[in-house]
Amino acid sequence: xxxxxxxxxxxxxVQKQDEQGRxxxxxxxxxxxxTPDGSPGPTGTGGFEAEPDRYRLYVALVCPWASRTLAxxxxxxxxxxxxxxxVSSVLTTQGWEFGGGSDEDPLFGSKHLHEIYTRADPxxxxxxxxxxxxxxxxxxxxxxxxxxxxxxxxxxxEEIAASDFRLYxxxxxxxxxxxxxxxxxxxxxxxxRAGFATTQEAHEEAVEGIFETLDMLEARLTGDFIFGDHxxxxxIRLFVTLIRFDVAYHGLFKAxxxxxxxxxxxxxFMERVLKLPGMVDTVDIDQITRGYYSIKALNPQGIxxxxxxxxxxxxxxx
Numbered sequence: 001x002x003x004x005x006x007x008x009x010x011x012x013x014v015q016k017q018d019e020q021g022r023x024x025x026x027x028x029x030x031x032x033x034x035t036p037d038g039s040p041g042p043t044g045t046g047g048f049e050a051e052p053d054r055y056r057l058y059v060a061l062v063c064p065w066a067s068r069t070l071a072x073x074x075x076x077x078x079x080x081x082x083x084x085x086x087v088s089s090v091l092t093t094q095g096w097e098f099g100g101g102s103d104e105d106p107l108f109g110s111k112h113l114h115e116i117y118t119r120a121d122p123x124x125x126x127x128x129x130x131x132x133x134x135x136x137x138x139x140x141x142x143x144x145x146x147x148x149x150x151x152x153x154x155x156x157x158e159e160i161a162a163s164d165f166r167l168y169x170x171x172x173x174x175x176x177x178x179x180x181x182x183x184x185x186x187x188x189x190x191x192x193r194a195g196f197a198t199t200q201e202a203h204e205e206a207v208e209g210i211f212e213t214l215d216m217l218e219a220r221l222t223g224d225f226i227f228g229d230h231x232x233x234x235x236i237r238l239f240v241t242l243i244r245f246d247v248a249y250h251g252l253f254k255a256x257x258x259x260x261x262x263x264x265x266x267x268x269f270m271e272r273v274l275k276l277p278g279m280v281d282t283v284d285i286d287q288i289t290r291g292y293y294s295i296k297a298l299n300p301q302g303i304x305x306x307x308x309x310x311x312x313x314x315x316x317x318x
Contacts, residue, residue, distance in 0.1 A: 011094065066130040071239070071240070071282050089290050098110055218263045235273060271317075
């Protein structure tokens, strides 16, 4: 990680833990918002007006947090407005890396993503995470919190690329916020808390939350999407975890009480979302398995699975 702008130690999956061995995720530190007129958003400062080709999104295809920003970009028709740079899915001792089969950094020729962070803040302390949204006009980092980026993609560029739906509609905002909190804590981050737990108790606690939430969502899904017929950001949040679950979390993270294949409604939902225009382009199962199974703390030999067959078939049919 970086300490006062200097790389100090090899990358490790467990960034922080509490006294009970529970995995604790780092809080995002760059929280500015792009808005239609450049006025300040909910957090941070103003000065980030929506303009085509001004902003660049850095992502890793293995990462569910980054992938939900890719999904929002696709669904809102921003591909020609916000270019993307994809880092390698295999984490090196210095974290996310450019080149070597992935994209080169077109802005600065950086070798590692942490160089982008120290460009944004020469005294930065913390982990260099994806996604990153960079402002090429001011040469600053706008935001590195995926939840914020999804919401600004939903509304900020409407005058440039109008769309006929909202991922975060006003009439569902309170319900979305409430369910997002549950899905994040017990499922999106819950799989990481299961996989990176350092005590048996912490692992079992996380696993209980994962399957409690999957059971609840299976019962809830009576329409096409979580909120009936209306696709929202909550569906994206759920999808990015589901598509990785049987491939990585079930085995590598030991969340193996059941697979998503054992949930008929969640399986149908996953297939339905994958078939939305452009969504399949945000999913790369090869990169997902390469990335997760390269975590030496969990898989020292680096051997990765060749299945499961139902996910391979799902991708072929999308």
